[in-house]
Amino acid sequence: MSWRITAAIAVSLIPLLVLPADQGEAAAARKAAKARPKPPAPEPCEPRKFKIILDVGHTSESQGATSARNDVEFGFNLHLARLIRERLKSAGFAATRVLVTDGKARASLLKRVGTANAAHADFFLSIHHDSVPDKMLEAWEFEGAKSYFSDRFSGHSLFVSERNPHFAASLAFARLLGRELKEKGLQYATQYSLPLMGRYRHPLLDKDVGVYRYDGLVVLSQTNSAAVLLEAGSIINRDEEMAMNSPERQELVATAVVMAMRAYCEKR
């Protein structure tokens, strides 16, 4: 997620990728969702043919959050998505692809969804790294440059939209992934259910493994396939940023996705 908006891209105070549709668009989206023909029941999952799209959060032009050490979220997302693709392919999910989108934040959201729907994706997993709202940021100096951090929160989180036509399947996968991450010793980010998050507060659907409901997200509500957004960890937290940069943590997350996808696939 992205909370810090630099002057150059100060188009909105809303997080850049996880930009909910505005009022008019939301109403139009609901109307479109109603008008949309009911999607056919999902085919049984054959890993080799199962089209998984790994959506890289943000774009090279609109790079999402800035880490405590001034790296951009887009880079973290791209690196992790590519690793997950390799691990899924090795596990037999040969039709997995990484989706990199260009352009400005809002336009890129529609492009992502358009590409996934045109490709008749079976599953859409959006990869992000988390930050905090601006009001929680504290200043520090990193390599001589004024930088910002918040060590207050850490952890991954999973988001699903009830407006997705395959909400139950999306939730099922999110729970499987949350379970895998928990079993690997990771604690999810609990702050999204707290009042201090204000407009970014979300209902916690699974207290055990950290799945939240976020209905307005374009990439979750407008995709025709099941869709989940993974915030893999916080890069504004100084310790967790280091962890997210480590091959060990990256492998752990990628393995968790593979295990969850296998279990999800077997249940279909």
Ligand SMILES: [Zn+2]
């Ligand atoms: Zn993001």
